[in-house]
Amino acid sequence: MIGGADGNETTEVQVTSASSLGVGALYQQRSWCGFDLGVLVRCNQADATPQRVAKVADALPTSSPVPLQGRTPIAAAEGSGERDGSAGLETGETILAPVAALSYRPLICSYSWPCETALRIVGCESNGDPAATNGVSWGLFQINAIHAWRWPDFWEHWSDPMRNTQYAWELYQEQGFAPWDCWWAW
Structure with a gap:
């Protein structure tokens, strides 16, 4: 939880060890708020507002994710999405390197x-x-x-x-x- 019993808004996040997730799980999750030292912080989809993500980012040391080039296995299997030729990613897709x-x-x-x-x-x-x-x-x-x-x-x-x-x-x-x-x- 970010925040506390003093009446301030709280934001619940899930903290997960990166080693406990397989590659597929990492690529399927789209709502990561930040990560550091092998720990990924995942926001609840409904709570991932810009303000709450900023609170999580301020509370935890974070690094910039490394965007992957090309189509992900998930995107390739779905066969949908508009291609962004300059970046090689599906438009609007965010991918993190493990x-x-x-x-x-x-x-x-x-x-x-x-x-x-x-x-x-x-x-x-x-x-x-x-x-x-x-x-x-x-x-x-x-x-x-x-x-x-x-x-x-x-x-x-x-x-x-x-x-x-x-x-x-x-x-x-x-x-x-x-x-x-x-x-x-x-």
Whole structure:
């Protein structure tokens, strides 16, 4: 609650750990008020007035969300909406990159690739979890096992965010962002 028993207006918000939400849940929610340190603050849809959102923003330290480029899986499945060609987003659509991906910003942005795109790919591929795997792809950038031969230490260090980012950088230098399946993120 923001406010209190002194008669001032209160605003109820839901505070959720980003790690407790899957990627789909993050992208489906449209009423996030702010986030910081891996915590997302979600406003009640009916209470998300500009004044109440401002109160939440003033009460909590927040960061700017990273907008995703391209169509989201939800928008693609719905097949509706007007395309904004300059931004690549559905008009009026607001998308947040998972907060965990943003915690690796200094590491990811230390390379000379489009930083925001790389962050969105990390958010899409692993939800910012360096230990993520699907049995075929591994780590923060979900490096596919087909590339493991390039790095003799891959199987010992795939879950190290620094190593995984280095592997991703080397792939990016050769092929751009083509090796990643999150086509809508870049």
